[in-house]
Amino acid sequence: MSNRIITISREFGSGGRTIGRLAAQKLGIACYDQELIDKIAQESGLFKEYVAAHAEDVRSWMDFVSSHDYYGHSVGDKLFSAQTKVIRELAEQESCVIVGRCSDYILGDWDNLLTVFIHASMEKRAERIVNQYGESAQDPVSRLKEKDRKRRAYYQMYTDRRWGAMENYHVALDSGALGIERCAEIVASLY
Amino acid sequence: MSNRIITISREFGSGGRTIGRLAAQKLGIACYDQELIDKIAQESGLFKEYVAAHAEDVRSWMDFVSSHDYYGHSVGDKLFSAQTKVIRELAEQESCVIVGRCSDYILGDWDNLLTVFIHASMEKRAERIVNQYGESAQDPVSRLKEKDRKRRAYYQMYTDRRWGAMENYHVALDSGALGIERCAEIVASLY
Numbered sequence: 457m458s459n460r461i462i463t464i465s466r467e468f469g470s471g472g473r474t475i476g477r478l479a480a481q482k483l484g485i486a487c488y489d490q491e492l493i494d495k496i497a498q499e500s501g502l503f504k505e506y507v508a509a510h511a512e513d514v515r516s517w518m519d520f521v522s523s524h525d526y527y528g529h530s531v532g533d534k535l536f537s538a539q540t541k542v543i544r545e546l547a548e549q550e551s552c553v554i555v556g557r558c559s560d561y562i563l564g565d566w567d568n569l570l571t572v573f574i575h576a577s578m579e580k581r582a583e584r585i586v587n588q589y590g591e592s593a594q595d596p597v598s599r600l601k602e603k604d605r606k607r608r609a610y611y612q613m614y615t616d617r618r619w620g621a622m623e624n625y626h627v628a629l630d631s632g633a634l635g636i637e638r639c640a641e642i643v644a645s646l647y
Numbered sequence: 648m649s650n651r652i653i654t655i656s657r658e659f660g661s662g663g664r665t666i667g668r669l670a671a672q673k674l675g676i677a678c679y680d681q682e683l684i685d686k687i688a689q690e691s692g693l694f695k696e697y698v699a700a701h702a703e704d705v706r707s708w709m710d711f712v713s714s715h716d717y718y719g720h721s722v723g724d725k726l727f728s729a730q731t732k733v734i735r736e737l738a739e740q741e742s743c744v745i746v747g748r749c750s751d752y753i754l755g756d757w758d759n760l761l762t763v764f765i766h767a768s769m770e771k772r773a774e775r776i777v778n779q780y781g782e783s784a785q786d787p788v789s790r791l792k793e794k795d796r797k798r799r800a801y802y803q804m805y806t807d808r809r810w811g812a813m814e815n816y817h818v819a820l821d822s823g824a825l826g827i828e829r830c831a832e833i834v835a836s837l838y
């Protein structure tokens with residue numbers, strides 16, 4: 457049997473990252489999220505700061521239309537290809553939780569996979585980014601909408617699937633209604 | 648505290664009805680599904696057979712454009728209004744599981760509500776309708792697509808929301824991947 461992998465996809469501010477960490481703790485397995493940045497930077501040869509800023513959403517269309525190499529690959533393509541390699545290597549290496557970075561798509565053919573999507577109402581997410589991340593209380597909703605838009609565009613561009621479409625996930629949970637801890641319990645129980 | 652209600656919305660052939668029954672059994676509460684038909688028929692004065700055939704999907708656009716009463720209400724409107732009354736009365740009366748019939752929307756403002764959506768791949772659903780309901784093995788996929796289309800149209804018409812959109816449900820489960828029994832356990836555990 458291949459390693460058991462849980463991928464967590466999430467709306468910004470839904471607490472998906474925390475749910476991934478908590479579920480991994482309960483299961484005694486690793487959770488890859490920020491750690492992916494280092495690995496992707498190393499693999500792609502791009503600066504860590506660049507990877508952190510660009511690994512999951514479309515910052516600017518210029519990222520994609522400019523900076524092509526000799527073979528016509530943009531920096532964005534290079535990043536996605538490094539991301540794919542790193543995520544597949546991790547899955548080969550150990551059972552773990554992987555947060556975001558189109559991991560649900562990248563591991564779509566993995567035979568021992570649980571795909572999770574975490575969402576919450578705009579109101580609950582706005583509350584969370586203000587309280588948890590110290591984001592400015594000024595217009596958090598605009599910030600969330602912008603983040604959603606970019607993440608959706610990135611996912612769509614590289615996977616040709618609709619971001620957050622129910623059929624792509626084994627389980628989708630509303631963390632605002634159910635609570636972070638309860639969501640982590642469900643995810644761990646499904647392992 | 649008001650009664651605790653679980654609504655189960657589901658794709659045809661996903662086993663949502665069975666999951667509702669199993670979860671209700673585990674919780675020792677009632678599950679309303681077929682029983683709704685009698686109540687809606689009684690409330691609306693329409694034949695039971697008509698209610699059964701029309702209570703959840705758009706059979707024909709003629710249902711909606713013809714047969715208007717003096718006040719301009721179609722038979723479809725009359726049915727939906729009876730359905731709304733019956734479902735709200737049930738919620739007032741006891742904690743229970745209610746399967747389908749736009750109950751997630753009808754009880755949208757209920758303060759002690761868990762909304763569940765059950766889905767599965769086309770392949771798994773086709774397998775299920777052939778095995779469980781003795782549906783013809785001939786082209787079950789076309790039959791499912793037709794059912795999906797009608798159910799979606801009905802939901803959209805009466806709720807003005809997108810059917811199966813993640814944000815409308817606290818939990819969405821892929822019964823094909825997780826299994827019927829496991830889904831029922833999760834639903835019951837979230838009660």
